[in-house]
Amino acid sequence: MTDTPPARRAARVTLREVAERAGVSRSAVSFVMNGRTDQRLSDDVFDRVRRAADELGYRPNITAQTLRTGRSGTVALVSDFVSSTSFANSMVRGAMHELREHDTLLFTVDTQGDPELEEQLLQSLLGRDIDGVIYASMFTRTISLPRALAGVPTVLLNCVTADGSIDAVVPDEVAAGRDAARMLLDHGHRDGIWFVGALPAGSRGGAAWPEWAPIALTERRAGIEAVLAAAGTALAGEAEIDEDWDVANGRRAVAHLLAGSAAAPTALVCANDALAVGAYQALHHAGFDVPGDVSVVGFDGSPFARAVEPELTSIALPHIELGRRAAAMLAAPGDVPRLERVPMPILPGGSVGAPPSR
Amino acid sequence: MTDTPPARRAARVTLREVAERAGVSRSAVSFVMNGRTDQRLSDDVFDRVRRAADELGYRPNITAQTLRTGRSGTVALVSDFVSSTSFANSMVRGAMHELREHDTLLFTVDTQGDPELEEQLLQSLLGRDIDGVIYASMFTRTISLPRALAGVPTVLLNCVTADGSIDAVVPDEVAAGRDAARMLLDHGHRDGIWFVGALPAGSRGGAAWPEWAPIALTERRAGIEAVLAAAGTALAGEAEIDEDWDVANGRRAVAHLLAGSAAAPTALVCANDALAVGAYQALHHAGFDVPGDVSVVGFDGSPFARAVEPELTSIALPHIELGRRAAAMLAAPGDVPRLERVPMPILPGGSVGAPPSR
DNA sequence: CTGAAAGCGCTTACAG
DNA sequence: CTGAAAGCGCTTACAG
Numbered sequence: 001m002t003d004t005p006p007a008r009r010a011a012r013v014t015l016r017e018v019a020e021r022a023g024v025s026r027s028a029v030s031f032v033m034n035g036r037t038d039q040r041l042s043d044d045v046f047d048r049v050r051r052a053a054d055e056l057g058y059r060p061n062i063t064a065q066t067l068r069t070g071r072s073g074t075v076a077l078v079s080d081f082v083s084s085t086s087f088a089n090s091m092v093r094g095a096m097h098e099l100r101e102h103d104t105l106l107f108t109v110d111t112q113g114d115p116e117l118e119e120q121l122l123q124s125l126l127g128r129d130i131d132g133v134i135y136a137s138m139f140t141r142t143i144s145l146p147r148a149l150a151g152v153p154t155v156l157l158n159c160v161t162a163d164g165s166i167d168a169v170v171p172d173e174v175a176a177g178r179d180a181a182r183m184l185l186d187h188g189h190r191d192g193i194w195f196v197g198a199l200p201a202g203s204r205g206g207a208a209w210p211e212w213a214p215i216a217l218t219e220r221r222a223g224i225e226a227v228l229a230a231a232g233t234a235l236a237g238e239a240e241i242d243e244d245w246d247v248a249n250g251r252r253a254v255a256h257l258l259a260g261s262a263a264a265p266t267a268l269v270c271a272n273d274a275l276a277v278g279a280y281q282a283l284h285h286a287g288f289d290v291p292g293d294v295s296v297v298g299f300d301g302s303p304f305a306r307a308v309e310p311e312l313t314s315i316a317l318p319h320i321e322l323g324r325r326a327a328a329m330l331a332a333p334g335d336v337p338r339l340e341r342v343p344m345p346i347l348p349g350g351s352v353g354a355p356p357s358r
Numbered sequence: 359m360t361d362t363p364p365a366r367r368a369a370r371v372t373l374r375e376v377a378e379r380a381g382v383s384r385s386a387v388s389f390v391m392n393g394r395t396d397q398r399l400s401d402d403v404f405d406r407v408r409r410a411a412d413e414l415g416y417r418p419n420i421t422a423q424t425l426r427t428g429r430s431g432t433v434a435l436v437s438d439f440v441s442s443t444s445f446a447n448s449m450v451r452g453a454m455h456e457l458r459e460h461d462t463l464l465f466t467v468d469t470q471g472d473p474e475l476e477e478q479l480l481q482s483l484l485g486r487d488i489d490g491v492i493y494a495s496m497f498t499r500t501i502s503l504p505r506a507l508a509g510v511p512t513v514l515l516n517c518v519t520a521d522g523s524i525d526a527v528v529p530d531e532v533a534a535g536r537d538a539a540r541m542l543l544d545h546g547h548r549d550g551i552w553f554v555g556a557l558p559a560g561s562r563g564g565a566a567w568p569e570w571a572p573i574a575l576t577e578r579r580a581g582i583e584a585v586l587a588a589a590g591t592a593l594a595g596e597a598e599i600d601e602d603w604d605v606a607n608g609r610r611a612v613a614h615l616l617a618g619s620a621a622a623p624t625a626l627v628c629a630n631d632a633l634a635v636g637a638y639q640a641l642h643h644a645g646f647d648v649p650g651d652v653s654v655v656g657f658d659g660s661p662f663a664r665a666v667e668p669e670l671t672s673i674a675l676p677h678i679e680l681g682r683r684a685a686a687m688l689a690a691p692g693d694v695p696r697l698e699r700v701p702m703p704i705l706p707g708g709s710v711g712a713p714p715s716r
Numbered sequence: 717c718t719g720a721a722a723g724c725g726c727t728t729a730c731a732g
Numbered sequence: 733c734t735g736a737a738a739g740c741g742c743t744t745a746c747a748g
Contacts, residue, residue, distance in 0.1 A: 014725060025735045030727060042733075062485040063430065064725035066421045067740050074465075074486070089447050096468060105482060107432075108466045110454060124463060127420040128432070247664060274665075281667050306605060307635050307665035372741060383719045388743060400717075422741035425724050 013056045022052035029053075033060060072129040075099060075330060076107040077157075078122065079136035087302055087319075088138050091157060094323025095134055102331045104131070115146070122148040132330045134323075135159070140170055140216040153333060157326040160215075165337050169326045172341035173216050176315040177223020179346055180269050180297045183313070188354045189267045189295065190233050195221065196253055196279060197245060197271025198238040217271055220299060224269060236265060245271055247304075250278020258286045265294055266355035273298035273305050273314050276351075280308050291353035301347040310350030318342050371414045380410035387411070391418060430487040433457060433688060434465040435515075436480065437494035445660055445677075446496050449515060452681025453492055460689045462489070473504070480506040490688045492681075493517070498528055498574040511691060515684040518573075523695050527684045530699035531574050534673040535581020537704055538627050538655045541671070546712045547625045547653065548591050553579060554611055554637060555603060555629025556596040575629055578657060582627060594623060603629055605662075608636020616644045623652055624713035631656040631663050631672050634709075638666050649711030659705040668708030676700050 015033070019026045024045055031041060032049040052058075066072040077095055082088045096106050107125060111118035125133070126148065133149060136157035143159045145166060156168035184193055199217065228234050239253040250270065258264065270276035276298035280290060288294050290310060298305060301316020321342050329338065373391070377384045382403055389399060390407040410416075424430040435453055440446045454464050465483060469476035483491070484506065491507060494515035501517045503524060514526035542551055557575065586592050597611040608628065616622065628634035634656035638648060646652050648668060656663060659674020679700050687696065 012725095016725080026726085027728075027735065034727085045734090059481055059485050061425075061487070061725050062482070063421055063424045063487045064740090065727075067419075067425050067725080067742085068727050070740080072421065072486075073482075089450075092447075092466065093468065096466070103482070105465055105467065105479075105486070107463055108450065108454070109463065110451065121463075123417055124420070124431075124461070127417050128430075128463070129419075129421045277665050303661050304665050307632075307662050309639050370741095374741080384742085385719065385744080392743085403718090419741050422724090423743075425726085425741080426743050428724080 012061070013058045015058070015060070018049065018052045018056055018058050021056060022048040024049060033058075066129050070129060071131055073103055074105045074107060074128070074130050075132050075134060075327070076109055076125045076130050077134045077136060078109050078111065078118070078125070079138065079157075080113040081110055081138045082136045082158075087300075088158070088317075090319035091136060091323035091326075094320035094325075095157075095327040096323075097320075098324040098327035098331070102327075104331075118146055119148055122146060126152065134326045134330060136326070139214070140173065140219075142215065153330060155326045155330045158322060160339065164339060167329050167334065167338045169322050169329065169340045169342060171216075171317055171322060171344050173219035173344070174223040174226075175341070176299060176344040177220040177225075178227045179223075179344070180220070180299070180315055181224040181227035183297065183346070183352060184267045184269070184295060185227065185231055187295065187352055190231070190355075192236050192263065192266030192355060193228065193233075193269065194257065194265040194267070195224065195235050195238040195269050195271075196241070196250065196257070197275050198240045200240045200242040216299075220271065236263075241271070241275065246274045247278040247281070250275030251281045252278070254279040254282035255285065258282060258288075264288070267295040267297070267352075269297045271299060273300045273302040273312060276312050276314070277304050277308055280312075280351075291351050293356055295353055295355070296351040298351075299344075301345075305347060305349060308351075313349035313351045314347045315344045316347040318344055370419070371416045373416070373418070376407065376410045376414055376416050379414060380406040382407060391416075424487050428487060429489055431461055432463045432465060432486070432488050433490045433492060433685070434467055434483045434488050435492045435494060436467050436469065436476070436483070437496065437515075438471040439468055439496045440494045440516075445658070446516070446675075448677035449494060449681035449684075452678035452683075453515075453685040454681075455678075456682040456685035456689070460685075462685075462689075476504055477506055480504060484510065492684045492688060494684070497572070498531065498577075500573065511688060513684045513688045516680060518697065522697060525687050525692065525696045527680050527687065527698045527700060528573075529675055529680060529702050531577035531702070532581040532584075533699070534657060534702040535578040535583075536585045537581075537702070538578070538657070538673055539582040539585035541655065541704070541710060542625045542627070542653060543585065543589055545653065545710055548589070548713075550594050550621065550624030550713060551586065551591075551627065552615065552623040552625070553582065553593050553596040553627050553629075554599070554608065554615070555633050556598045558598045558600045574657075578629065594621075599629070599633065604632045605636040605639070608633030609639045610636070612637040612640035613643065616640060616646075622646070625653040625655070625710075627655045629657060631658045631660040631670060634670050634672070635662050635666055638670075649709050651714055653711055653713070654709040656709075657702075659703075663705060663707060666709075671707035671709045672705045673702045674705040676702055 015026055015029050019029045028045055029049050032046055082091055099106055109121050132153035134155050134157050137159035140158050142162055145161055154166055156166050160168045239257045241249050241253055243249050268279050270279055276296050279296055283290055283294055290296055298312050298314040301314045305312040305314045325340055373384055373387050377387045386403055387407050390404055440449055457464055467479050490511035492513050492515050495517035498516050500520055503519055512524055514524050518526045597615045599607050599611055601607050626637050628637055634654050637654055641648055641652055648654055656670050656672040659672045663670040663672040683698055
């Protein structure tokens, strides 16, 4: 990248020098360095090579190994925005840590959701003989695999293909929805549970991402409704959000809800934490106490959950674990496509309590 | 990393095949692909090569190029926790984007602050012929450069060495402190300005990171005090935080401050946003309005600033720009060590107003 | 203006 | 048990 010649280069010790110092062939050094015992090298040779390598400070040139073997010990995490975004990027951490166990280094690349840039970056990565790709999405959704990845070992992270033909790791959103609903039922809520963050009819996921199929929303909600139905009840209503799921929109929607509904809700299940924070504000303005008057549950387990008082009870996205499992799947290829659903832990807060007695 | 043979390999088109198809030498193809015009190739040859490459879908093997030239077109961002941490990781984004302009790919690696792991990872990276390293820290601080990086093109990101011998990019914390103080003075505050987040005597940066020199704190505070002194006044007092700068500690410290001080503060400058959120909560409990009774300023520009009402006015860490500049410096080596201070923009909120009239 | 050849630093059959 | 040799896919002096 710079135009300066690689100064290090001259100083670098090669396998040939180790062989000369140890008085053995280059093959022998290679076998020792790679720990190959199937060659029945004498203990003496083994020792001499080890010593020579240590004394010279030998480090194998991995580029040369890669050229020869076709394996680079690198993997790329390719995503729309994951590695550059504040929250979801814990997936990078999980992947990185797991990869460490496999002596594999991680390229991170964001494509901004631009297919042309994505194609170009993938070619650049493939030209570097990466061993595999973790293809990640910022939001849980259905994607179609880029053509460049055909034949390349790939694991999908936080996304799936429509045909399920590629290994994938996703959060268990349905179970998360069930947990949220069950928690409220357990506290005695029943007929006053509202959902905040429904899509307006005809919308497919907020103005900012019009084409993204919002799996998280659909599944969270399905889980909630299943549990309520099993308990013989249902959502009392829903507040629509037709733009981003942010604090201001949450505040507005809940203010509207409180102004409009005959009976005040006893609990709000919010599609994410930012909406829940907005809900807190609207409740506060309307004179409601959390959780005394209204319980609130969020999803994501984001920093927002820790910024409000009482702290928000949230069903957390297991980002680190998602990343870790994706890397583990890539390291251990299976025979058939696998789909792993990672449980979303309940991040306890103080925002859920019994409904007010009437 | 996997044990499966690289299936792609067989299918890969090489330069030799392009040469054969175009009916020219491999040298000619190499020259064309690298856009070298100094060889005065005929237009005809140029066209034939381009066409053959297109038809065959030729992509150069960058591993082979690297082995030959010593330049890999890759850079590593090595940090303690940056690439795996929610907030600071926007630095990764900035670096990634700038690197794109230089056709350079980014390895990201976190060392957890473990010197042994760091050494191992650096060797692994160096064995892959990376062209340079962006060495980053989660918190602004003074570091000592790992020995393995001697002779390797390196830029420090959000940290410096004691002797200033290495290119570095840091936020301009002193100017940020000045801006915070000036903003309060401009709103009419003068003798009631408190600082929240002072280090207890003898401490060097909070219990969690006892050995880290807290540059950010020292410099932010120096900027504040300089501006107040120039205006003929000074901080009215300070609240110490001896543990992490989080919401709960901010709440506790400010509650203590409010209970203890004779005259209520007119403004709180908090060492970071989390402390400021805690301050909001303590003020709220004590019956103070923000900004009607007390103005609040934070630092960092974190998501916390958007989670409170009114939104917090904060002096933001320019993470993306920090990352971008570090990558740019790496791409354009200088003759002498450079230190770039990146301005911290004021993130406007609603938490600063005039002090209450008495 | 073009092409044959060396070489980057390894790994791995293969012959001895 | 060991060593000489080929070859991974490029780039780049160098000879023609």
